[in-house]
Amino acid sequence: MPSKKILIGAAAALMLLAAAYLATGAETGLVSDPASAAAPDTTGCIYPKEYMHSHHMQVLADWKEHAAHEGPDAVMTAPDGRRFQKDLATCLGCHSDNRQFCFSCHTYANVKPNCWNCHISPQDLP
């Protein structure tokens, strides 16, 4: 019986260690040099259109976390090697051309995100 308990304890410890390793690993992986202060690359979106259709909220959730906590260090490297500053302004740099950009789909799908509680939406601008 004690051997069983030891096994359980060892498994728990292993899981904790793994969790700690993963947690720290995730964090150290994010630290990178700040992107250049130049204007964002507007040749294309960070991910393909289809991916952004379904996953933009996850990208935004990730960005808002890193932008707030790392500031200038929050930089993402797109799959094709381009670098972007994680910031809502980077998105709006391209996408505010069409004022309906966020709203047309969100209205259709009845999704009401709370981004615009703080961020000033392109629709609110004169």
Add this chain to the structure above:
Amino acid sequence: MKKVFLPLIWVALLSCIPYVGVAYFGMSYIFGVVIPYLAALLFIGGFSWRIYDWLSRPVPFCITTTCGQEKSLDWIAHQKLESPATKWQAALRVMTEVLFFRSLFRNTKAELHTGPQLAYASSKWLWMGGLAFHWSLLVIGLRHARFFFMEPPLFIRLVERTDRFFELTLPAFYMTDALVLTAITFLVFRRLRDAKLRIISLQTDFFPLFLIGAIALVGMSMRYVEKVDVMAVKAQMMNLLSFSFAAPVEIGPFFYVHLFLASVLAVYFPFSKLMHAGAIFLSPTRNLANNSREKRHVNPWNKPIKFRTYAEYEDEYREKMKKAGLPVEKD
């Protein structure tokens, strides 16, 4: 254990069918249009047929189950809900059962303590688990209205807003998602944990639980993990609702798994114990008033009884009676 694993394998197989069909064979038309329509047809037809069937069955006896004082003399307190005397009280009793699972609230559990001593403990776990499960399912169902309406009714929007009150994830986290998973896990393990319950549980008890669990899991994974394009989903659902047979646009296979499993559930529903959803309203032990002393409950299939009055008898035998010298009432 066969009766646990077999339904599990069934559900796994059923989930694989649309995945393989859509991802490898491009059968999105079949799984996105044909099967949902068929399932809806079978569901509505089957449900109506079952209800019609039950409604047309006669109720030969007044068999209300009661656990309270029946309506009697004025100075004896009548328990209106436990022993309803009118149709309204009976309806109220049915509704408390439907909405609050009142009879489960009364569950007790026999415990054998050292002594030996037998004690009855109140046991409300099934009541809580059942309530959590059914109410979450209702809210989740209502929430899906956003796929079926351009703008869902205000009531549903309020429910949805309350459900995603807590900010946890993006897209917004729904409380009922967590609740339904917890409840379903509890309901499965409840049947597995206790030897007595394990014995009386059948494949048909586990299958719907696993099926609903799979639908919920796939639905949640579409929301939080393996995302699909919501716009295409909504377009497809609006299509279906406007009875259009247009081919669906590209949607991730998980959507078809979700839709197919829901269709399976819809088809399975009318022909299984899931029909308790309709049956609870029609159960004669609950929906009848306990008024057998007040009103005569006539068995509808009894042939009308032929009564023969003395007058008729005398009419027939008058002559013979007179001959025999018996007294007659009429001459």
Add this chain to the structure above:
Amino acid sequence: MFEKALKGNRAYWIWVAVLVLLAGAGVHGYRVQGAEGLASTGMGVGAVWGIYNAQLPFLAGLAASALFILVPERLMKQTGLSAAAPLSAFLAAVASAMSLLFLAAGFGMPSRIPTLFVNLSPSAPVSWYAPALLLYLLLSLGAGWSLLGARRKGTTPPRWLRALVVVAVPVGLALPVIAAFMLAVMPTHGLWTSAMLAPRILVSGLAAGMGLLLVMVVAMRRSAGAEEGRELAGRLSGYTAMAGLASLCFVGLDAGTAFLGNLPSETYALRLLYSDMAREALPVAYVPFAGLPSVLLASGAVSVLLLFLPAVRRGNLLPALAGLLIAVSAWFDRGPGLILAGQATPGGGEVYAPALPDMLVTIGIWAGGALLLTALLKVTLSVRRERGMA
């Protein structure tokens, strides 16, 4: 067992209806607060924490007080306390539940409450508070419920209850400590940066808890008509008196430190509470209550003295009244008095006083706590009656 709380006479239901009505008023207040923001409350730049957080230290001590009944009863076989054990556990559960509600009521963004559990920040005492309260709520509710269940079934309480009480000891004792550290880490608030805070919260909570238990035991004895509680009531009066005395000593020690050391912000806060100064600092509507702190302190002190008199302790109603007064006095001393006066700074202008929404929410949460306690006491009483007849 809970169904026993759903059966009662007319007086019971009127009482429940009143509590539900008050709780509803609280919900309304909370809606106003949610719509208009905390600007609708009396809080502001000068008083960052208001009457919600003011309830927390007292309730933490009250919750912890159950350990002083449960531990001797469960782990040391003090069977004389058995009748009080479920009551004290329920009192602790209600105090924890109310603490959670008060904590949540004070948040500007209640929708982000899950963040409190997801992003635990170990350096911040507040971060430990909600998990500890939640755990203690479950433990105390479980303990009370299983004790009562065993009583109803006429069996011995389950063995795991002892383990549960052992787990509850560190959690319960952590509550006043966390509540104290929540305040003590604020560097510029003299009244709060005291090492005495945790023991003071614990001891005053103990006095209040024992006082309220005394009230409950006496009330139940009257309505259940049983004589078994006489010895128990005597013991509880003794505990209340001792804890009350210790609490008063601590008040004196802290006040002595403040005045002998001439610590500016401590003396300011204490004078604000117990001298005429409050009359100027308070908003006009609250001026009549300026003397309340002194009255409560005095009534608590007198009650403690009374409970030391054997003649009083033999009585029925007077000990209960004294217990209640000690509880109210402890509530003010470790609640509003501590938090609200602690934030007042010399020359800081107007002193905090609750506005309508925070008043309503506070009343509503207290009513909700009373409702929960009423239901739990009703179950306890029904079980006692049932066993008494059997």
Add this chain to the structure above:
Amino acid sequence: MNEERRTFMKKAGLGLMAGFGAAAIASSPLFERVAASAWAAAPKRPGTRWGMVIDTRRCREGCSACVDACRLSHNVPTFSDPRRRVEWIHREEGRALLGSACATQKLLPALCNHCEEPSCVRSCPTDSIFRRRDGIVAVDYHRCIGCRSCMLGCPYGEVSFNWSDPRPAITEPTPDYPTRQQGVVEKCNFCSDRLKRGLQPSCSSRCPEGAMTFGDLNDPDSAVRRLLASSDSMRRKPELGTEPKVYYII
């Protein structure tokens, strides 16, 4: 104010000063000459460490350019009720700000000190207020639950809370920067949004007298370090050990 209260306040003030005096003799002097050798000796974190030096001698009477610039560039709401006020930078009398050693009656700018050992960070239960790698104490407005522990924890009173919806109270919204919402705290972020774009903070860049110097405290050649080396400076409540990074030259 009655007589009793006045004498009490006097006594209290004396007590406070006595405490300060003792502290000054014992360990931390009110004036600290921050020389290059002192920087080398002080334990510090590597990398950029933003700080600010405010030369109060150049601060002009009646000027509020820094406050106005901040309000404009960060959509800081203006509430008329002082109990609900929200400010990232405000002006306070020198004596109240820096203690009795500062003789000036002028209104000096006061902002978040972005402390090395911030007590607001230690009191935040959700890690929504934290010390960034570059020394800026930042708030994650997406995570703040509005418990206001940081406001009590901050000895300088530099954290504000949105007691009500700030949007109606913003007279001239700047679309480049978000507003905050009802129920979260907010405070000066050392213009980390502008730093990201290679710009100076709006308060220091708008100061007509150039009284506010911003720069990297870890860089011995930076303007802030040269300024600190050239004159004596003060910090707010240094005795609390929070190590503020906003220095005042008086």
